[in-house]
Amino acid sequence: MSAESGSHRGGGMATGLDSGIEGWSGTLFKGAFLPALSPLVVGSWIRMWGSHTRVGWGMADCRGACEMSERLKPMPHKAAGPRPGGGGIAGDALQRLLVEWLRKTHVENCHRFARRLVRQTIHRTCSQRFFRSSLRACHQDRIVWPNDALGCFVLSFDLDWREDNNCLPTLLQLLNTRGLTSSIAAIGRWVEQYPEAYRSAVATAHEVFNHTYSHPDSEELGRPERFNEIGLADRIEEIERGDEALRRVLGIEPKGFRAPHFSALNTTDILPCLVKLGYSYSASTIAFRTPGYGLPHRPVSGLWEFPVSGAPREFFRLLGTYDIRRAPKPLWRDESDFLVEWRALLEAVVEFRAFGSAFLDPMDLFFADGALGVGLLDALEAARDRGLWVTTYGELAEWLNGRYPGAAEPYPVSWRAR
Numbered sequence: 550m551s552a553e554s555g556s557h558r559g560g561g562m563a564t565g566l567d568s569g570i571e572g573w574s575g576t577l578f579k580g581a582f583l584p585a586l587s588p589l590v591v592g593s594w595i596r597m598w599g600s601h602t603r604v605g606w607g608m609a610d611c612r613g614a615c616e617m618s619e620r621l622k623p624m625p626h627k628a629a630g631p632r633p634g635g636g637g638i639a640g641d642a643l644q645r646l647l648v649e650w651l652r653k654t655h656v657e658n659c660h661r662f663a664r665r666l667v668r669q670t671i672h673r674t675c676s677q678r679f680f681r682s683s684l685r686a687c688h689q690d691r692i693v694w695p696n697d698a699l700g701c702f703v704l705s706f707d708l709d710w711r712e713d714n715n716c717l718p719t720l721l722q723l724l725n726t727r728g729l730t731s732s733i734a735a736i737g738r739w740v741e742q743y744p745e746a747y748r749s750a751v752a753t754a755h756e757v758f759n760h761t762y763s764h765p766d767s768e769e770l771g772r773p774e775r776f777n778e779i780g781l782a783d784r785i786e787e788i789e790r791g792d793e794a795l796r797r798v799l800g801i802e803p804k805g806f807r808a809p810h811f812s813a814l815n816t817t818d819i820l821p822c823l824v825k826l827g828y829s830y831s832a833s834t835i836a837f838r839t840p841g842y843g844l845p846h847r848p849v850s851g852l853w854e855f856p857v858s859g860a861p862r863e864f865f866r867l868l869g870t871y872d873i874r875r876a877p878k879p880l881w882r883d884e885s886d887f888l889v890e891w892r893a894l895l896e897a898v899v900e901f902r903a904f905g906s907a908f909l910d911p912m913d914l915f916f917a918d919g920a921l922g923v924g925l926l927d928a929l930e931a932a933r934d935r936g937l938w939v940t941t942y943g944e945l946a947e948w949l950n951g952r953y954p955g956a957a958e959p960y961p962v963s964w965r966a967r
Contacts, residue, residue, distance in 0.1 A: 680861045684843075684901040692902055695948060698938035700898040703855065703906040703945060704929060705732040705832065707807070709764055714739050716911035717746040721753060723922060727930045731755050732832070732941045734807045734908070737762035737794030738770055744798050751799055756941035758805040758832075762790035765809055776809040777816050785822045792826055804943040805830040811857060811867070811908075820849045829946040830855055832906070835867060845904060845949060853946050858905045861893040868894060870913035870921070884921045891925055895932040906942075 694701050708714050717733075724731055733750055735757045740747050751757055765772040765779055765787065776784060788806060795803050805828050808816055816833075823831055830853040836843035839856045848854050860868040873887055891907075898905035914922030933939045 680859065681897060684897055684903045692904070694902065694938050696938070697936075698902075699936035700902045701904050701938045701940065701945065702895070702898055702929070702932070703732055703832075703940060703942055704729065705734060705807075705857075705906065705908045705942070706911055707734045707760065707908050708736065708739060708911060709760075709767065709809075710910075710912060711739075711769055712912040713910055714743045714746065716915050717743065717750065719915060719919075720911045720922070721746075721750055721755070723926055724755070725753050727926055729926060729929060729933070729939055730941050732805075732943070733757045734760035734832075735791075735795060736760050736764045736767075736770070737791040740794050740798050747799055751801055756804070756943045757795060757799060757801060758807065758942065759788065759791045759795060759803045759828075760807050761787040761809060762794060763787065767809075781818055784816065784819055788819060788822055789826070802827070804828060804946065805832060805855075807831070808833040811835055817848065820852060824849060824851050829853060829950065830942050832857065832942055835859065843904060843906075845945070853949060855904075855906055855942055855945065857908055858894060858898075860890045861897060862890060868907055870909050873913060873921075874916065875913070884924070887921070888924050888928070892928050895928060895937070899932060899935060899937055 692701075706713075706720065708717065733747075733755055735747060737759075740757075747757055761776070763770045763772045765774050765776045767773075776787075779787075791806075792803055795801055803826075806819075806823050808819070808831075811833055820831065829851075831848070832855045834854055834856045836856040836859050839846065839854070843856045843858055845853050845855050857867055859866060866872070868887075868890055870887065873884060894905060894907070897903065909925070911922075914925065929939060
């Protein structure tokens with residue numbers, strides 16, 4: 550059932566809440582996640598988180614005469630660039646309301662206080678519980694991985710900037726030394742400019758997959774528009790030109806696609822194009838925006854969607870290295886703080902025999918002395934040695950197609966052993 554489904558957009562508040570609470574995803578909220586609060590608080594919470602979980606109405610559809618709903622109505626339903634609170638849509642809503650209230654009470658310079666309060670309240674109390682509860686409910690005792698592996702993990706890299714591409718040879722050396730494979734989201738124009746580096750990746754068993762030809766919203770490549778702001782025909786052209794560049798320069802048949810910025814913009818109209826190209830997967834969504842909170846699923850027949858995982862303490866954000874130093878307001882204090890989150894994610898995937906996927910930017914791994922890159926890969930190597938299946942998106946899609954053949958399914962497939 551999609552986010553646009555009529556059952557999620559009832560004619561009144563009760564209808565929206567009932568469908569959300571009784572839905573497959575809503576079970577997590579009602580039981581394992583939501584504290585014992587009044588129905589009004591629970592209802593408001595589900596309405597605000599609807600944009601993330603696809604239950605309830607979602608914030609963009611909040612209606613009513615109360616002051617809060619009137620303020621929530623004009624807020625964007627989808628990502629529109631970096632948000633100051635770093636807390637997702639609901640976190641920003643609470644933050645803005647708090648900031649406005651503090652200003653009305655003549656409290657100056659309250660932005661930092663508001664951000665800290667919201668993040669501590671939501672992320673540090675609820676997010677960790679939600680992260681573990683979602684993995685437990687959706688994964689445990691359901692997935693039987695090859696060779697009885699203790700979970701599955703895909704490490705991916707986005708090479709969006711020239712500096713990322715300059716770091717590729719060093720990255721490959723670190724990966725190959727540890728025997729780790731990865732999936733590399735490659736932009737067609739960069740592949741044309743750095744052919745030998747990408748050929749080296751292919752030759753050493755790494756997967757290179759399509760990340761458009763010029764990555765809309767790229768200053769370096771001259772495409773300032775966001776991927777969802779250009780027309781469908783232009784999006785399809787970007788995908789097809791990226792596919793052609795990979796085939797021509799590298800001599801490969803790409804198996805999948807990642808939309809710029811993970812299509813947190815919900816550009817699902819491109820999926821038929823991916824099927825037409827013969828792709829077996831898309832890796833363009835974020836775990837908390839998917840029906841199964843990160844489980845692979847089939848949005849359309851013949852195509853798997855592999856969501857990217859969130860962080861244990863910041864589940865409603867991506868666990869990405871961009872937030873260490875390049876974000877306008879860094880989310881992680883330093884590299885060691887990021888490493889703690891990284892290890893926690895790997896531990897949770899192993900504990901619940903779950904699926905995990907992460908993306909990293911090579912330029913961030915080799916900043917200064919490169920200690921972050923070494924630390925992240927060492928932790929992943931240790932998890933693999935314990936029994937974690939570290940693979941590529943393409944190999945995972947091939948395994949899933951053989952084990953779970955079928956048509957499109959709105960929710961994740963039944964994972965029980967067959």
